[in-house]
Amino acid sequence: MEHIVIIGNGIAGVTAARHIRKLSDKKITIISAEADHFFSRTALMYVYMGHMRWRDIEPYEKGFWKKNRLELKKGLVKNVDTASKTLQFSEADSMNYDKLIIACGSVTNTFGWEGLDLNGVGGMVSKQDLEDIEKFAPNNKECPNAVIVGGGLIGVELAEMLRTRNIHVTMLVRENAFWTNALPAGEAEMLSRHIQSHGVHLRHETNLDKIIGDENGNVKGVILKEGQEEIPCKFVGITTGVKPNIQFLKDSGIDTDRGILVNRKLETNVEDVFAIGDCAQQRQTIGNRAPVEAVWYTGRMMGEALAQTICGKSFEYNPGHWFNSAKFFDIEYQTYGWVQPKDRRKDSEAQFHWKCTSDQRCITVSYHKETGEFLGINTFGIRMKHEVMDQWLNEKRSIDFVIENLKQANFDPEFYKKYESEILSEFKQNQPITT
Numbered sequence: 001m002e003h004i005v006i007i008g009n010g011i012a013g014v015t016a017a018r019h020i021r022k023l024s025d026k027k028i029t030i031i032s033a034e035a036d037h038f039f040s041r042t043a044l045m046y047v048y049m050g051h052m053r054w055r056d057i058e059p060y061e062k063g064f065w066k067k068n069r070l071e072l073k074k075g076l077v078k079n080v081d082t083a084s085k086t087l088q089f090s091e092a093d094s095m096n097y098d099k100l101i102i103a104c105g106s107v108t109n110t111f112g113w114e115g116l117d118l119n120g121v122g123g124m125v126s127k128q129d130l131e132d133i134e135k136f137a138p139n140n141k142e143c144p145n146a147v148i149v150g151g152g153l154i155g156v157e158l159a160e161m162l163r164t165r166n167i168h169v170t171m172l173v174r175e176n177a178f179w180t181n182a183l184p185a186g187e188a189e190m191l192s193r194h195i196q197s198h199g200v201h202l203r204h205e206t207n208l209d210k211i212i213g214d215e216n217g218n219v220k221g222v223i224l225k226e227g228q229e230e231i232p233c234k235f236v237g238i239t240t241g242v243k244p245n246i247q248f249l250k251d252s253g254i255d256t257d258r259g260i261l262v263n264r265k266l267e268t269n270v271e272d273v274f275a276i277g278d279c280a281q282q283r284q285t286i287g288n289r290a291p292v293e294a295v296w297y298t299g300r301m302m303g304e305a306l307a308q309t310i311c312g313k314s315f316e317y318n319p320g321h322w323f324n325s326a327k328f329f330d331i332e333y334q335t336y337g338w339v340q341p342k343d344r345r346k347d348s349e350a351q352f353h354w355k356c357t358s359d360q361r362c363i364t365v366s367y368h369k370e371t372g373e374f375l376g377i378n379t380f381g382i383r384m385k386h387e388v389m390d391q392w393l394n395e396k397r398s399i400d401f402v403i404e405n406l407k408q409a410n411f412d413p414e415f416y417k418k419y420e421s422e423i424l425s426e427f428k429q430n431q432p433i434t435t
Helices: 011-023 041-048 127-136 152-163 185-197 296-310 386-394 399-404 420-429
Strands: 003-007 027-032 070-074 077-081 086-089 094-096 099-102 106-108 145-149 168-173 200-204 208-213 219-224 230-232 235-238 242-244 260-262 273-275 280-282 323-328 331-337 349-355 362-368 374-380
Touching: 003 011, 011 027, 011 296, 041 127, 041 152, 099 296, 127 235, 145 152, 145 230, 152 168, 152 185, 152 235, 185 200, 185 323, 185 349, 185 362, 185 374, 219 235, 260 273, 273 296, 323 386, 331 386, 349 420, 362 399, 374 386, 374 399, 399 420
Parallel strands: 003 027, 003 099, 027 070, 099 273, 145 168, 145 235, 168 200, 260 280
Antiparallel strands: 077 086, 086 094, 106 242, 208 219, 219 230, 323 331, 331 374, 349 362, 362 374
């Protein structure tokens, strides 16, 4: 019986296993050094915040794995011998495979700062990261002050977590507003104000120089590059992005760059070896998408696509239009298509921006200057229907059509206040802006 081995039990690996099982009777083994069972990584923050328990973020019952004949192995893969199709574990045992799926995810991206090895320095990517945060920042008595280095989605999640325990948070952001490498200026500035309103000391245009510790190897503060200012703290969260977890493949013969290089079928350069999820890097980018996408839904889609190929039906990964969603404290965020910050915007693109007087809701619509074609939309505090936005992008609707028909896309229940008339009125009164 053909043996399919999957390294990683995140959304990509488990989705591949589930769909391979639906299509075949192949032997399937899922390997993880992180946790015994698959869990919802996006829900990790709610365990720390007390909204959920560990068992609440496991979507499958314990008997699911046996019922579906999915074998689980707790272990750390040390290296991969593709010639003999053998995995070597750090525990000194080994395992053979017929086909190998690498779905080992991401690790925190660090930049060689002094003090990264101190107790109380960590990211917010894995189960172990959350356990360390619980250990070193359990409450505001043992950890009155924390510093977060970097912004983005992980940074604001960590800030919200720590604030629920009344820990004073200083967040260091290199840019002049929050997440300007992904958002237009108006949105980034609104988010900065919102984050600050939740008691976070957001330091713009500020860079970490080094982390300093005490005589016991514990964090006692950080030093900033600007003026060598010292900020005392007991915990330092590193949220400067993630990178593919591929160090163990160094001598495997599998081609890597930032991630594991794959084609549209998610095949590597080595026969019978595939890569999916955060660790995979497309050899040829798909539209405007990044070659490496550390996004939950793309991992799921890769798992589904690869299962078809593994089971004899050659299938290419095609993620469709870009979309994503997140939450910044009280503000929900959605994006469909492409809404670029100014430094990445093409000359042919323009944007219309509307902001509510509450300073907690806004939209930005991107469109083609000459044709008026709708290219994408960001929404903050206003939820839209995915299927409607996807359809409008497919149909290449105009910005006029989108603005005039926003009511069709509104996802919110009818008792929520609607803003379509205000948005349409401002669109008609003002020329769309491009900054």
